[in-house]
Amino acid sequence: MHIEFTQADESHVEELVKLINSAYRGESSKKGWTTEADLLGGQRADEDGIMELIEREGSIMLIAEDDDTGNLLGCVHLENHDGKCYLGMLTVDPTLQGQGIGKMLIDEGEAIAQFWGCTHLYMTVISVRTELIKFYEKQDFRLTGEKKPFPYGDERFGIPKVDNLEFVVLERKI
Template structure:
């Protein structure tokens, strides 16, 4: 497998929707450890949301493409917010999880942060995703103590199966 990292363009959006939704929702997501299928139904992302992200001046979706298979196998949303780089939607194909691609996407994200003169990377993770929060903590992120509400009633983010979902804010200082 030969991975090439590039920025998503309009022609990638349909494949990105398929990848992200397959990694987080539905039966296919249960092949990996990042599934949200036990507490959220519906979509994780749609084409309109992705189009908005890539249309912003200080934002990008970084994609990891397996050039041998001509397939997008990972992605991450990056957006400059003052001196912070917001990192979201870190996705690895369920079949390829636990093989280091998520770590590579984080490293590429840090390179973007440096290019954009950011001093921190900030993200939100659903609070009940303790194993995912621990994974990020193992990569230098720390809980800030800040919590943000989950957008109940907005099916664009999914359909909750459980009450009391919220986002935990994590932050990493860059050297």
Template sequence: MHIEFTQADESHVEAIVDLVNSAYRGDSSKKGWTTEADLLGGQRVDPEGVLSDLTKENSVILIGQDEDSDDKIVACVHLERHESKCYLGMLTVDPTLQKKGIGSMLIEESEAFAQFWDCTHMYMTVIVQRPELIKWYESQGFRNTGEKRPFPYGDERFGIPKLDNLEFTILEKKI
């Protein structure tokens, strides 16, 4: 497998939506370790949200395409610049290709892009009830700031909660 990273454009919206939803929701997500299917039902992203991320200022979605499989999109990440900090979200690897180092490669690509933007830090939100994911990000150099943010209950664009106590924690990394 040879993965080429590039910036997504509007022609990639549907493939990104399919990839992200397959990695985080439903039975397909259970093939990988990043599933949120036990915490949330419904969708993880929709075409309107992905298109919004692609078209707003200081925002980009990077995609990883497998050059050995007709450039199939196998990974993606959303980056958004906020002054000297870069928000990292929607980091996704095809569930059937997880645990092969692709996520770490995406983090490296994200850091390089953030540095291009002259950012000094990257940050993200992770559901507190995902300790295995928090641990993985910590292995990538992020630290848990202890800051919490509420989960957007009632907004089905982010999924349908299966628990009443979901919340986010903020992870940050100096780059």
């Protein structure tokens, strides 16, 4: 498999929504290790939200495609915030997780952040996702001690199945 990294555009929106929701929600997400299906129901992404990220100034959705088949393998959202780059919605097809695609997306994201002149990558992760936090720590991200509230009541981010969800912030110097 030869992977090509490109910037998503409106032609990718429908496929991105399908990929992101399949990796985080519902039964399909349980094929991979990044599932949030036990914590959240509903959607993880919708077409309007993805389109807004693609069109937003200082924001891109980077995609990984199989150069041979054209299949979408993964994606990550990057956004320049005054010298720090937010990295979010890191997604790999659940059937392909554990093959290094996520790490490649992080590395490609870091290259974009450096091009933007950013000095750090940062992200938010649901605090109870300990296996995911450990994965990011292996990628040299560190917990900052900062926490952010989960957007309860906004179903664009999912329908909570548990109480007391919150985000922790992780950061990596680049």
